[in-house]
Structure formats: C-alpha cells, structure tokens
Amino acid sequence: MLELYNDRLQDLFASQAGEAHGHTQSHGQARRVEIKRNRKGVVFAQGAxxxxxxxxxxLYALFQQACANRHISATKMNMESSRSHLIVGIMVESRNLTNGSVSSGKLSLVDxxxxERAAKTGAKDHQLKEANSINKSLSALGDVISALSAELPHVPYRNSKxxxxxxxxxxxxxxxLMIVNISPTEYNLDETLTSLIYATRVKAITNNAQRNVESKEIAQLKEVIMKLRSGQSVEEEDV
Structure with missing residues (x-):
C-alpha cells in the first residue's frame, strides 16, 4: 500500500503510525520505492x-493499518481531505484442485x-503545494486517458508517477472500473461537470483482458526454482 504525496511514493506499511494523520509532514527516513514492470508488463513497487x-x-486489517498513515488535513471543503493518491496492489493466486493449474492476477485499488481550487479550499503554503501536486498528476492521468481513448501511438505514461x-x-x-464522486450542490457545479466529462473519456478505453493461467507442470517448476533461489533443498518428487 502506497501513497503518492507531493510526487513521492511512500510505503504506508513502513510509515510510523499516526505520523501523517492530521498533519502533512514528511515520513522520516522512509525506504526508496521505485516503479518497475516485470516481463508480463505487470507494475510492481520495488522496495515496498x-x-x-x-x-x-x-486484508481489511492491513488496509486499516496502512490508511492510518496516509496524509490528510482539514480544508474549507473537507474536514479530512486526502492530500495524496492512495495505491493498493493486491496479488491474488488461486489453484485449481482438480487439474493443478494456477491462476494469478493483480487487483489495483486507487483512491x-x-x-482542488485554492479559492474554495483556502489552501495556502504546504496545502497549496499539495494541491498543485495533486492537480498536476490528475492532469497527466487525463492526458493518458485521452491518448488511450483516441488510440494514439504514444501514450505519455512517464509524465507522472x-x-x-x-x-x-x-x-x-x-x-x-472508475467510480466518480460528485457533489449534489449547485455551488460545485463546475467541478461536477468536469468530473463527469473526465469519466466519459475513461469509458472510451477498451482493453483485451485475458486470464493468466499456468498448467500444473509450470506451477511446480516455478515452486522448485523459488526453493532453489532461497537455498532450500529440492526433493525428487518436487521435480
């Protein structure tokens, strides 16, 4: 579980409990987290x-533990305003007990x-810096969504973490699946329209999703390789 705070990825499991709650200070000597991709194109956070x-x-207990370390603060619009993007990566593996095949997948939850508009939130100083960082990354996400929906040859993923x-x-x-929260008040009409236009562009993206399934033999070979790499002994029946 990570948060993207002021364009820095921070490990919420490694943070000191309560340090960020109600404050916006940095998280001490946190370990460096870098974004990597494996051979299948799956993104993972190295160092997290x-x-x-x-x-x-x-899983829910871990979720609560990490969320307690997320940066939040009060603004004129929200008593507990999120000052960062929350990224949760859940790796799921299931084994078919009938034929031994293994299915694996990744569930990404991104809050x-x-x-923000500073005139409405009253953001100043560090809060204004946080808002600018949030808006910049959301703008970069909008550019990626536009490129994907238009099926352009170049998609600017690298413009933002x-x-x-x-x-x-x-x-x-x-x-x-993108879930968009909008306000029922006329005071927030401009933000509501912007959010709905944003969501409409997301709906235009189409992916060809396929299941990641490995045979029983491949799954067994991977287990043997993992044992060898960790220095464990391998029995003949394992092979």
Missing part, C-alpha cells in the same frame, strides 16, 4: 513492504485525491 493475507478479515503506477490497469491486460 509486502504483507500476506489469507482471509478478507486479515484519487480530488482536484501516478500514470506509471496505473499503466497496467489503464492500458494493460486489465478490466478497469
């Missing part, structure tokens, strides 16, 4: 801590901070 969960309850993290969700072997 990974936790295991064997049930929905364990985008809302675009946000779009780099979301590359395999937007243009990869994935199905993507």
């Amino acid at each position: 801590e990974t936790k295991e969960a064997s049930s929905a309850q364990e 985008l901070a809302g675009s 946000l779009t780099q993290v979301m590359q395999d969700s937007l243009g990869g072997n994935a199905k993507t």
